[in-house]
Amino acid sequence: MTKTAQTPKGSGDRVSSSLAQAIHEHRLAPGTKLGEDEVAEIYNVSRTIVRSAFQSLAHIKLIDIKRNHGAYVAQPSLREAREVFEARELLEPRTARSAAALATQEDADSLRRHIDEEHKALNAGDSGRALYLSGSFHIEIARIANQRTIAEFVKTLIARSSLIIALYWRRESALCESTAHHALVDAIANNDAERAEELMRSHLVDLHSALDLREKPMPIRTLREALAGE
Amino acid sequence: MTKTAQTPKGSGDRVSSSLAQAIHEHRLAPGTKLGEDEVAEIYNVSRTIVRSAFQSLAHIKLIDIKRNHGAYVAQPSLREAREVFEARELLEPRTARSAAALATQEDADSLRRHIDEEHKALNAGDSGRALYLSGSFHIEIARIANQRTIAEFVKTLIARSSLIIALYWRRESALCESTAHHALVDAIANNDAERAEELMRSHLVDLHSALDLREKPMPIRTLREALAGE
DNA sequence: GCACACTTTATTGTATACAATTGCTTTTAT
DNA sequence: ATAAAAGCAATTGTATACAATAAAGTGTGC
Known part of the structure; x- marks a missing residue:
């Protein structure tokens, strides 16, 4: 049951x-x-x-x-990329707030395990897996927030974020700085809803600004695509 | 192109x-x-x-x-019903705000046409179609807001709302009172973003409170289901 | 007469076979 | 030689056939 x-x-x-x-x-x-x-x-x-x-x-x-x-x-087009991050900035801070309000010790441990895995992957040079785990960290927070409907939305947004990062990430900027995730876990573990919300907001803004959403309208793969238009 | x-x-x-x-x-x-x-x-x-x-x-x-x-x-379970409306209350006021900021004359006309259709269906006694149109009114607002990603979310939430209404609507309360929709259109037509956001919020709260989300944990359809448990 | 096991039937899950559409190559005519 | 058109190859869209699972009906034994 x-x-x-x-x-x-x-x-x-x-x-x-x-x-x-x-x-x-x-x-x-x-x-x-x-x-x-x-x-x-x-x-x-x-x-x-x-x-x-x-x-x-x-x-x-x-x-x-x-x-x-x-x-x-x-x-994802530039427009789509912007929309996805705007949606995340609308949903996830609220999610983090709820998660902080509801988080148990077990939940906090789960999040810390996620971060550990992320570190390990990064140290092993597997940046792909680190990125994946970074995403599942966000999903885990949505799960803790106990809002399955919104969690489902967040899930799809994070999946799409991965594609957006592949296309628009400015390589010069640090992306997977896990300090933000650490602080977030601490706030959630302390049931500090207000702080969790604010941390998530700023984390997403950082992520958003680590993308280059100005130029590069279309990554061309073949001549044909270049001439066919979107 | x-x-x-x-x-x-x-x-x-x-x-x-x-x-x-x-x-x-x-x-x-x-x-x-x-x-x-x-x-x-x-x-x-x-x-x-x-x-x-x-x-x-x-x-x-x-x-x-x-x-x-x-x-x-x-x-949809009671929990799901609550989640869907909470998600709507998070997304749609913001959507209405954007819609009001961006709405053209054409958009306003489109919304007014929707309301007219809704009235006609209601007068024709086709409450099912009226409900459907009421939903597509909300979707149209999301479309005007020019946020396809969020609009897609809203679309699914409204679809599920229809099921929720079928299960939990308190028949004594007026559901399709189109006064709210009218006021909303006016605010959007006047590009009054602040007001549109607030109207949408209160409209959704009204809708939410027109549902009976307390008792009736499971609408039983067959004896078998009654005994099998969820 | 009731309970348990077996068989039978209906419905879904998966694979394959066939049809249709698209893009490319070749051919032909200017 | 170039350009247009027709045929060809490859890939996707759809339908059907087969396999597996679960429910229900039936029969037998106690």
Whole structure:
């Protein structure tokens, strides 16, 4: 009755999450074409499953399905990038506040474990995985806030953020400075809602400003795309 | 190039939107089982299409797909209902503010047309359609706000609101009082962002309080369900 | 008569086969 | 030689066939 296994575990979920994680960790670059047969062969499933997975990924905007043309890892536009971060700045501070108000010792420990993992990945030179874990840190906060609906939104926003970072990150700026995450955990552990909210807000603003959302209107991949227009 | 036809128009979208509208208009009650063959026959398509449509509807929580059991029109729990309205109260006032800041004459006209349609449906006794239009009024505001990402969230929240209203509406309270919508349009037409935000907030609070979110933990449909537990 | 086990049936999950659309290559005519 | 058009190859969209799972109905034993 009190089982946490709320997951029905669909079958195509395996390929779906695997692809999602690959995108998250920047192993699949924006614009990469995902052929159905190709993916089907890799995972040893039929195209039926792959299509189902693609549909899920398309819904959270991780890939673009162009009818009769195929699925491509999404390339969020500048506008989309701005919108995603504006949405995050609207939702997540509130989420952090609720999380701080509700957090138990166990929750705080869970967050600290996340940060540790992040450190380890970073020290191991696996910046892709570090980025992924950095995202799941935010998702964990939303989970603690006990607002599943908003948490779901945050989840998709963070997934898209990963693509945005892949496209628009200014490499000169430090992105994964975990000081912000540390401070956030402390505030949450102390049930300091006000401070958690403010820390999250400033953290997101920092993240937002570490992106270059001015120029580079479209990362061109092929000549064809350059001439076809968006 | 400047085409607004952003819609790829998938094929199963027809059945998906048709089902969505039926749920929206309360022609399909929460808990109703949707058999794949049954739906496939109705729309003269294969189960492949139906499954694809079901997946879309499940993603926006309009239906629940229980593995190996089938698809059912969702029955939002009390908790879910609260969460949905809390999310709306977080997102929509901000959306209304942006909409008011950006609205053109054309936008205002569009909103007024929506209200007119709503009135007509109500006078024609088609309360289901009136409810549907009432929802699309909110979506239209999100569209005007020019925040597609948030608009998408609002869209799903409103779809779920329709189910919530079906389950928890206190019939004694007036729901579709369009005075609120009228005032909102006026504020938006006058580009009064502050007022639009506040009107939206109070409108949502009114809506929220027109629901009975205290008792009635589970609307029982069959004896079996009553005994099986959630 | 009741309970338990087995069989049967209906429904969903997955794979494959077929149809349609797209982009590319080749051919042909100017 | 170039450009247009027709055919070709490849990929996606859809339908159908098969497999697996779960529910329900049936029969037997106590």
